[in-house]
Amino acid sequence: MTADARPAAPALTERQEARRRRILHASAQLASRGGFEAVQMREVAEAAGVALGTLYRYFPSKIHLLVATMQDQLQHLHTTLRKRPPAGEDAAQRVAETLMRAFRALQREPHLADAMVRALTFADRSVSPEVDTVSRLTTAIILDAMGLEHPTPEQLSAVRVIEHTWHSALITWLSGRASIAQVKIDIETVCRLIDLTAEPGRETGRG
């Protein structure tokens, strides 16, 4: 039911788990201040109270660190959303509402959003597993909003396109090339794809 994040994490000790959390916390904190550039590995290490080498043992690159930070934040969001699910009439509305809620959360911490999203789209192949985890989490959130347990391939395509739009629209907003209103329009526009792929007469069986 729940998406398992780490495939073969070799069981960290308590102190190691604490270190990991301190690192992620420091990362998010620094990112919240000044975005991607403000997350400097030496500063993260110092703020987390670990040596630079240790930081690199936990997260093999700055990109890995920030993608893990995003994973963390997304998990929070997912939990929050499950507590208060979107209330829209049809699937498209609920997905749009969900994404707009996430967007508003990001607007509260635009620098953090900058660091996480830039890392996510800049990641190369060496970060693929971690980026994939983020992607699966995002997919899960969207499917939740749609109220689907067993989506058709067509619906999965629509969800992928929605994710593409979501990431890229965030990028344009973060770099100041699109307004908040424009991001909203883009999200609503792409969500119309959901109506296209909905099989008529087959409503959500969600209780």
Next chain:
Amino acid sequence: MTADARPAAPALTERQEARRRRILHASAQLASRGGFEAVQMREVAEAAGVALGTLYRYFPSKIHLLVATMQDQLQHLHTTLRKRPPAGEDAAQRVAETLMRAFRALQREPHLADAMVRALTFADRSVSPEVDTVSRLTTAIILDAMGLEHPTPEQLSAVRVIEHTWHSALITWLSGRASIAQVKIDIETVCRLIDLTAEPGRETGRG
């Protein structure tokens, strides 16, 4: 009619124009070999036969350089496409065909694609004007394929979403998280939005 690229370029001399071209050529060459990482400013400068300081006078950062490289390549593509426009029945087909043609071009130089696309999405506010130019060029290419001179706001939204999908799908392909087939499906999926925004009975007035 044609999109003007440089707003206030202070009229380069012939030797300067030649230098600029040598730099862009070196950039594309190095990018073709090894992607984003292989474009090292010192190497670009050496390959182009200019001093490092000069390179930075022409392009104030590696990102600026790669975005300019993309601008260059897109201009080629636009010219090519105008010579052999897509032949599909309706607008959605023509746009999908156009993007797939561009995609095949990128597949021939995957490393170059990597460098350009990663730079484009990683660019921060300081590169906004240049990224915007690329975006306008892309929009022009898509509108050409649709055969529209005066798109409605709704249609522009669809085009923006298509661009979002295009960029983000490329990213997933470049980082090995999506197959060529999947990119094709995503493009075709998002192009269905065009049908949604087409006003019935109002066909292209293209001669």
Next chain:
DNA sequence: GCTAAGTCTGAAACTTGTTCTAGATTAGCG
């Protein structure tokens, strides 16, 4: 408690993007 293996620390070193400087070259102009 003792020891071997693994982990963490502190610090230096290396890489590549970026900046800076002093002197040489070039362009435009009288």
Next chain:
DNA sequence: CGCTAATCTAGAACAAGTTTCAGACTTAGC
């Protein structure tokens, strides 16, 4: 031609991500 301002060159210097290493500390097994 000779002057002046702008541009270009070579190279050092700096910044931040990443790697490396010797020695101190933890952990697990005995």
